[in-house]
Amino acid sequence: MLNQSQLDAIDHAIETHLMAAGLDHVIYMDMGGNTIAKHDNGKSRLDSTAFAALAAGNFAAVDAMAKLVGESEFSLLFHKGERSSIHFSKVNNDTLLVSMFSKDISLGMVRLKVTEAIKAINRVLTDTTIV
Numbered sequence: 001m002l003n004q005s006q007l008d009a010i011d012h013a014i015e016t017h018l019m020a021a022g023l024d025h026v027i028y029m030d031m032g033g034n035t036i037a038k039h040d041n042g043k044s045r046l047d048s049t050a051f052a053a054l055a056a057g058n059f060a061a062v063d064a065m066a067k068l069v070g071e072s073e074f075s076l077l078f079h080k081g082e083r084s085s086i087h088f089s090k091v092n093n094d095t096l097l098v099s100m101f102s103k104d105i106s107l108g109m110v111r112l113k114v115t116e117a118i119k120a121i122n123r124v125l126t127d128t129t130i131v
Contacts, residue, residue, distance in 0.1 A: 002036065006124050010037050013120035018099055021113045024084065025100040027052055028091070028121065031059070036095065046100075055098050059088055078107065089114050091121055 002010070010028060018026045019039050025046055028037040033056030038048045059077065066074045077088035087099045087110050097118060101110055 002125075007037065009124040010121055011039070013117050013124065014039050017113050017117035017120060021109065022105055023099050023101045023110070023113075025098075027055070027098045029056065029096050029098065030094055031056055031096060033057070052098070055088065055096065059090075059096055080107075085110075087111070087114060089118060091118050092125065095121075097121070 014026050014028065014037060019041070023041070024044065025040045025048070026038070027035055027048055029035050029052045033053035035048055035052045038052075040046065040048075062074050062077055066072070073090070075090040077086075079086045082103075084100060084102050085107070087101070087107070089097050089099075091097050097114060099110060099114055
């Protein structure tokens with residue numbers, strides 16, 4: 001269970017690393033599809049609850065496929081559309097970070113910013129001094 005200070009620190013990491021880079025939506029969630037933190041640019045009406053549930057199912061399905069082909073996991077997924085793309089990245093065994101962005105933002109930049117955000121989130125999750 002996360003406390004308010006941890007949630008605030010996670011929100012700050014998402015704002016600083018991802019939303020400031022111009023991403024449209026970011027959802028930090030558990031593997032069951034429960035949203036822990038969500039951010040958006042205010043320009044769309046995404047149903048983040050339904051999206052998180054579908055994202056969890058998608059990630060679980062791909063995890064099962066990884067095992068079928070002899071991989072322990074696929075920790076990163078990417079879906080590219082005509083106008084927008086979705087990047088899924090495993091933060092730890094229990095949580096997932098889903099980032100949605102427009103075609104105007106490069107995948108390389110998103111991957112860099114997601115890596116930075118994940119490091120910051122994992123510091124929050126393991127730092128026992130955040131109360």
